[in-house]
Amino acid sequence: MKDLRFALRQLLKNPCFTAVAVLTLALGIGANTAIFSAVNALILRPLPYKDPGRLAQVFWQNEKTREQSFWVSPPDFVDLRNQSTAFEEIAGWRPWDFVDRQDEEPVRLKGAAISTNLFAMLGMQPFLGRTFLPEEAQATNSPVVILSHGFWQRRFGADPGIVGQAVRFSDKTYLVVGVTAPDFKFPTEPTLQLEPDFFIPLTWFSDGRDSRNALSVHVLARLKPGIGLGQAQAEASTIALRLAKQYPASNTDRGMRVMPLHDSLVGPARPALLILFGAVSFVLFIACANVASLLLARAASRGREIAVRSALGASRFRLLRQFLTESLLLCVLGAVAGLLLAGWVLKLVISILPQNFPRIVEIHVDPWVLGFTAAIALLAGLVLGTVPALRDPGSGAYWSSRRLRWRWCYWWAPVCWSKATGL
16 A cells, blocks of 8 residues: 555656556557457357357358358248258248337338247247247237337337237237347347337238349358268258259259357457457557657656665565556556547447447446456556566666666567567
């Protein structure tokens, strides 16, 4: 505590130095925190579903042109579900819009028509009521609907008695059978980023709109235990070849591809985010080097003070502890300012990114991000506190040997970078 109070007094005695050092660290830590928030949300964090590692997406690909579509035709979806043995479950969904009249004003609602087994496959437990029953996909006289948690709160005032009530959308009456959980995120295709307000059972059209040429169903599947992605891909390719022979008019050169659901939702954002994270990490390194230079210059001006403390009996470890305390306090202030800056940067980044950016709603500062910020602040504090503490108060030379001069940052940094990158 004495070291902490002394460090605080030293920083307050030099407000210009403190402000410049804190601002420099805040820029480096804030940029890293903001980008790590995106990396954590999109790449590191597993999908919020039951056993997400076995979830996959099946999509269509032209074998000649390599053109891809995340949609398949309804007949192909039915054939895949009937003929596949590598998947434990296969489910599909398609967008479905309603018009809701609120205060006599028509409001467009975005929803999804889903297979009755989709919620069970994802492991979604409803907040109220139940999920769909298999026979409800064939029912036409008494259609049912499941409301999203957000829409239930906005439209119906979070009425706990909504289950069992009849609601009217698009001049049709639906029976509410459930409400989704508050934290449920629907696994929408990246270019849509659809967050449905409601869900109804998936049914097929009999007027030709569900032909093999109509790519209108998004297919999700769960691999059986012990079945790898390669086995599932081989089976999907075999089924696609079989369908191409049976239906040459529509399925010629049409193949099926199986992709992990996590990769599908992240999309092309992974390499861009990793490159950006590497860039801001280099910015943090530059910020630490600049602050280290400031601390070295400040340590040189404090040579008289250090010499007096050493003459009074302060050991090298005691002086090192004091420098570490000052640098850690400086980095804590920089981390706090960096978190405030990161929140602003995240809002700016989210406003700039297109609305269909993969999983954009999940990018935020969470405990993992706070832990990352604390870790880099601690590491920066240890590095910055060690450098100025290497000075010998008597001669001005560095302790141990002349090889430990502060010029190590001009020699060791390129060597470490060369060893790490192989360049």
